[in-house]
Structure formats: C-alpha cells, structure tokens
Amino acid sequence: MQARAARIAAALALAAVAGFAQAQALRPEVGKPLQAAEAMIKAGKYREALAKVRELDGVGGKTSAETVVIERMRLAAASGAGDADTAARSFEALSGGMSSADKLRSIESIAGSYYRNKEYAKAQQWYARYFKEGGTSAANRTLMIQTQYLAGDFAGAARELTAEIQATEKAGGTPQEARLTLLLNAAQRLNDPNVTAYAMERLVVHYPKKEYWADLLSRLQRKPSFSDRFALDVYRLSLATGVMNKASDYMEMAQLAVQAGFPAEGRQVVDKGYAAGVLGTGPEAERHKRLRDLIAKRVDEDKAAQPAAEAEAAKAKDGNALVTVGFNQVVSGQGAKGVATMQQGIAKGGLKRPEDAKLHLGIAQMIAGDAAKAQATLRTVGGNDGAADLARLWALQARKR
Known part of the structure; x- marks a missing residue:
C-alpha cells in the first residue's frame, strides 16, 4: 500500500x-x-x-x-x-x-x-466517495470494506462483503477465504445469526475444512429451535464431513442408529471407528468390542426380519414404515431399492413428520450415489425445527460429490 x-x-x-x-x-x-x-x-x-x-x-x-x-x-x-x-x-x-x-x-x-x-471513519468516507465518483479499483473496494470494519461499521462491511462474495460466485469465481472470515467476524460483532450462518456455509462450500464444519454443526445445535430428535442426523453429517474424532461420538452414533432401526448403519459406524483407530484401543477397548458384537447380532436379526418388515410396511395405511424400511435398505447396501421404497412411502402420505422424511430421502440419495437428485430433494425440505437447516447443510455436502 x-x-x-x-x-x-x-x-x-x-x-x-x-x-x-x-x-x-x-x-x-x-x-x-x-x-x-x-x-x-x-x-x-x-x-x-x-x-x-x-x-x-x-x-x-x-x-x-x-x-x-x-x-x-x-x-x-x-x-x-x-x-x-x-x-x-x-x-x-x-x-x-x-x-x-x-x-x-x-x-x-x-x-x-x-x-x-488509522483514521478509519474518515478513510471510509473517502473510499465511498471514490466509488461515488466512478472509481472501479478492486483494491480500493477491499480497503473500503476494511475501513468499515475497523471503523465499527460492521453492518456496512457485512453488506459490502456479501455483495462482493455473491458477485464473485455469480461470475464463477471463488471468494477469498480472508473475505469470508472477515464477513464471519463482522456478523459475529453484529450478533446476526443469519449472516453468521451464511458466512459459515460459504466457508464450508469453498474451504471445507474440518474446523469450519465443526463450528457450523456446533452453532446449528445451539439454535433454540433445533430439535433433539435430529441428533443422529447431526452425527451422520459429522461423520460425512470428517469432523467426528471421539470414541464417545462413534459409540453414541452407533447406538442411536440401532435404536432408530438401522443396525447396518450402526455397524458401519463402528467399523469406521475401528478403521480410524478411535475404537478398539485404550481402557474402553473391551466396551467397544461388546458394542461391535451386539450390533453384529442385531444386523443378523434384522436381515432375517427384513422380508416381514417390508411386507408389513407395504400393507400399512400410511407411509411411515416404508420410509424407515427404505432407509434401512439403503444403509444395508440396497441403494436403488431403498430410495424407491422411501419415495413410495412419501407418496403414500399420512406421514408423522413429512419434512423429516424428505430430509432422510435426500440423505439416502446421497448414500446411494445420486448427489444431483439428493440436492433437488433437500431443497424442498422446510420447517423451523432443524430439518431445513440440516437439509441445507447436506445439500452443501452433496455439492462436493
């Protein structure tokens, strides 16, 4: 300079x-x-x-x-x-x-x-005047935004940064990480949860570091409106983004999956914990082994009971059981069949939680390897208790595939 x-x-x-x-x-x-x-x-x-x-x-x-x-x-x-x-x-x-x-x-x-x-308020005024007079320097726009931030005009800085980031993305470019983190800092100074979420989401889109995902998931769970029933879905996203690293998290997720009726998913979680060297070591190694053995037994039982469960779900008046059975099929390795079963259940109607069903269909489509259809499904998820928030984050993750 x-x-x-x-x-x-x-x-x-x-x-x-x-x-x-x-x-x-x-x-x-x-x-x-x-x-x-x-x-x-x-x-x-x-x-x-x-x-x-x-x-x-x-x-x-x-x-x-x-x-x-x-x-x-x-x-x-x-x-x-x-x-x-x-x-x-x-x-x-x-x-x-x-x-x-x-x-x-x-x-x-x-x-x-x-x-x-360091007379930032005056600098801000003169940089604004520069653009009002027809100036076009990108370097000066960067400096103007920095002066806004340093002068305490966090709302102005956030507004300019958001416009800059959107223009860069529209032109097919990648916003600089420093610009995104500056927006995040401005949003936090404003205590604006919407701008904070936007900045974090753009960071994980363009710079999908584990620490950004961890921060984003942590913020999501702290939202007053976020429902505890999505604990397993948060773990799923944590595992998919590489954030999960504690033995207790692997154990908790595996148990939640089994309780939800998805023992095959629970076994996959335990296997990944062992592969990562997180499970099977330390003073809790024997406990990890007991859980793995228990889940293996549940998987065998589930396989034996699966035909009856599918037949019962097909006869049900509503589609709730079909959605559950279909997701279990997907995590058991029957991707196409499971997605079709879930779609059948959603079409049948009478769902206890329709938005949850669409969220899980989108996740299932990702697991089945169809990221494009997953994104399309996830964009339809609504609600204000966490389903829509999770769907938006899963859609961001789907973009990487």
Whole structure:
C-alpha cells in the first residue's frame, strides 16, 4: 500500500508541476517558492515541499491562477507527506476544475492517507466517495470494506462483503477465504445469526475444512429451535464431513442408529471407528468390542426380519414404515431399492413428520450415489425445527460429490 501511495503522490506531483509550468504571470514572491517546492517534490521531499508551500499563505493579493497552482502543489506535497487533512482541503478547493482521472487519484490518495493514519471513519468516507465518483479499483473496494470494519461499521462491511462474495460466485469465481472470515467476524460483532450462518456455509462450500464444519454443526445445535430428535442426523453429517474424532461420538452414533432401526448403519459406524483407530484401543477397548458384537447380532436379526418388515410396511395405511424400511435398505447396501421404497412411502402420505422424511430421502440419495437428485430433494425440505437447516447443510455436502 505504501508503494501505491508513493505512485499516486508522484502522479499528483506531475499534475502540480504541469499546472505550474502552464501558469502565466506568477509574481516572483509566488513563483520562486513554488519552484523550490517543485524541486522538493521531484526529490521526494514532500514535508519540506509542504512547508515551502505554506510560506505562500501569507502572500496577499493572489490571483485565481496563482491560487490554483498553489493548491495543486499543496495537494501533491500533502499527499506525499501523508497529511490527509491538508490534502483534503486542497482537493475541495480544486475539485471543481480537476479532470476525472486527477480527481480519482486525489481521492484515492486522501483515503489511503487516512487509512495509514488509522483514521478509519474518515478513510471510509473517502473510499465511498471514490466509488461515488466512478472509481472501479478492486483494491480500493477491499480497503473500503476494511475501513468499515475497523471503523465499527460492521453492518456496512457485512453488506459490502456479501455483495462482493455473491458477485464473485455469480461470475464463477471463488471468494477469498480472508473475505469470508472477515464477513464471519463482522456478523459475529453484529450478533446476526443469519449472516453468521451464511458466512459459515460459504466457508464450508469453498474451504471445507474440518474446523469450519465443526463450528457450523456446533452453532446449528445451539439454535433454540433445533430439535433433539435430529441428533443422529447431526452425527451422520459429522461423520460425512470428517469432523467426528471421539470414541464417545462413534459409540453414541452407533447406538442411536440401532435404536432408530438401522443396525447396518450402526455397524458401519463402528467399523469406521475401528478403521480410524478411535475404537478398539485404550481402557474402553473391551466396551467397544461388546458394542461391535451386539450390533453384529442385531444386523443378523434384522436381515432375517427384513422380508416381514417390508411386507408389513407395504400393507400399512400410511407411509411411515416404508420410509424407515427404505432407509434401512439403503444403509444395508440396497441403494436403488431403498430410495424407491422411501419415495413410495412419501407418496403414500399420512406421514408423522413429512419434512423429516424428505430430509432422510435426500440423505439416502446421497448414500446411494445420486448427489444431483439428493440436492433437488433437500431443497424442498422446510420447517423451523432443524430439518431445513440440516437439509441445507447436506445439500452443501452433496455439492462436493
């Protein structure tokens, strides 16, 4: 940023020198100090040049041409010296007669000086003015947003960052991770759960790190409206995103799966825990083995009972049993058959929790390997007790497939 500021100051100095050269009939008491200031600017001695220009403040009877050249020289010197207030005053005196290019360079220089001086509220105003005057620099937009944040205008920063992120995605690009985390920080300072969720979701889309997923899932479960009945679904997403790493979580998920009527899923969870080296070791190793043996027995029993369960579900007046049986088929390795059974159950109607059924159908379609259909299904899930939130997160995960 310092190098850019030096280039801008040099450009303003050239404009000032040009104005000096073009000025006619300057009196010696004006011309000589300006010549000295010009030489100092060319040598990069901006503070000395600014002091020399200030000597002219005591000269009386200045013509309009003299005033213009003096203020141009003062603007260049002040810009180079980082004296933002002086540069701003000179700019206001000159702006009516400046070209658009000179005007934008001047505004950028003033904004940058305020930024370097940590006068963020003033910097924010001048960066906003830069864009109002037609500026298009992406670097300056970045700096404007930073000044908004640093000045405490978190709402403004969040608004600009959201627009920037959406524009980048619309153009097919990937938002910078730093921009997404800045949005997250602004949202947290605002205590805005909607913007916070948006920032976290964009982070896991573009930078699916385990810590981002863990944070997102933790925030989801802390929502006052989130229902405890989705504990197994949270574990499913935690396992799918690589977040699960505790033996207690593997054990709890496996037991919940068995209790829900999905022993095959429970066995898969235990197997993954063993493969990850989380289960089967330490002082709880024997307990892990007992659970694995118990689940293996339940899987055998479930296989034997499956034909009867399918027949009973088909005869039921509503589709609840079909949805459960279908999901069990999917996690047992019968993906296409299980998805079809779940769809049959949803179509049959009379569901106790229709949104949960659609959520689980979307998850089943992902397990069965059809991410596109899973996303389409998950987008239809509604509700305010956690089903829609989970569906949105599963849809984000489905995008990776």
